[in-house]
Amino acid sequence: MKRRTVLTTGCNAGIGLATVLEVAERGHRSIGTVRSEEAAELVARAARDRHVDVETRILEVNDAEGCAEVVDAIRPDVLVNNAGYAIFGAIERVPEEDARTLFDTLVFSPVRLARLALPHMRKAGWGRILFMSSLFGRVAAPPLGWYASAKHAIEGLADVLRMEVARDGIGVVVLEPGGVRSPMLEKAERESARYPAGGFEESNRLAGARIRQTDFFRADPRDVARVVLTALEASSPQARYLVGYDAQIIGRLSPMIPSWLSDRVTRLVQGL
Numbered sequence: 001m002k003r004r005t006v007l008t009t010g011c012n013a014g015i016g017l018a019t020v021l022e023v024a025e026r027g028h029r030s031i032g033t034v035r036s037e038e039a040a041e042l043v044a045r046a047a048r049d050r051h052v053d054v055e056t057r058i059l060e061v062n063d064a065e066g067c068a069e070v071v072d073a074i075r076p077d078v079l080v081n082n083a084g085y086a087i088f089g090a091i092e093r094v095p096e097e098d099a100r101t102l103f104d105t106l107v108f109s110p111v112r113l114a115r116l117a118l119p120h121m122r123k124a125g126w127g128r129i130l131f132m133s134s135l136f137g138r139v140a141a142p143p144l145g146w147y148a149s150a151k152h153a154i155e156g157l158a159d160v161l162r163m164e165v166a167r168d169g170i171g172v173v174v175l176e177p178g179g180v181r182s183p184m185l186e187k188a189e190r191e192s193a194r195y196p197a198g199g200f201e202e203s204n205r206l207a208g209a210r211i212r213q214t215d216f217f218r219a220d221p222r223d224v225a226r227v228v229l230t231a232l233e234a235s236s237p238q239a240r241y242l243v244g245y246d247a248q249i250i251g252r253l254s255p256m257i258p259s260w261l262s263d264r265v266t267r268l269v270q271g272l
């Protein structure tokens, strides 16, 4: 196995933290981005506990100059576009400005980082770009409409990018986890309190309750990290990897279910 330089964004929690540790343990050079010194210290502690080396860089992914500085300094062989968050709320209730910032973080910034990394990968004659999408890159349900639409967008971009860079020895892979045990959804639910619920109180409450009820069913972030390793080390990686039982089942079944039926069931469950 060749030792690669792997840059993972958003590495102080959840999937990103599991990924930088797993990648380092496997013997690759593992660099993760964080947004504060405190977060860097948390990652350093986790790496010490695991007896591995993880480097960190401070990066807000929506800062274009910062992205260029980090990518040019590291010249990654592998870019894991992981940083992200969700917005929990009905489409009509989420302010447009918040939706735009979500699209910046989940769509424009990962693509910017990929564009910055591509010349280095081309020069090296090999590279791999991973996009942390979601089962919500395939299906969509309330109250995650804006999040699902951003994940759908990144999947479309990844599908085209994959064909555009294949001749340069660069692979583009989409990861599609279902529910993962991380702070992301609870945080999204907490922050949704600032949006006027106006008519969606009950459906938001039911969605929040379901997140808590299904916690036991969610995948461990390390399961996703292991698939990241598979995708970066495979000689011919798949275009997309569904991660977790829920993703495997729903991701495969949903194209066979007519919209009228999935709408009915979702509305019933969501109280809509």
Ligand SMILES: NC(=O)c1ccc[n+]([C@@H]2O[C@H](COP(=O)([O-])OP(=O)(O)OC[C@H]3O[C@@H](n4cnc5c(N)ncnc54)[C@H](OP(=O)(O)O)[C@@H]3O)[C@@H](O)[C@H]2O)c1
Pocket (backbone or CB within 6 Å): 009, 010, 011, 012, 013, 014, 015, 016, 034, 035, 036, 039, 059, 060, 061, 062, 081, 082, 083, 084, 085, 086, 105, 132, 133, 134, 135, 176, 177, 178, 179, 180, 181, 182, 183, 184, 185
């Ligand atoms: N959790 C799930 O169920 C799930 C399922 C499928 C896909 N995913 C995807 O997996 C990825 C990681 O999610 P997670 O569950 O591990 O979430 P998480 O535990 O909340 O971690 C998200 C990471 O992204 C960072 N981040 C967010 N916005 C950023 C920005 N503008 N600039 C730089 N860093 C930023 C966070 O940094 P701070 O700590 O500074 O905010 C944190 O390090 C996301 O893309 C998410 O959409 C998650």
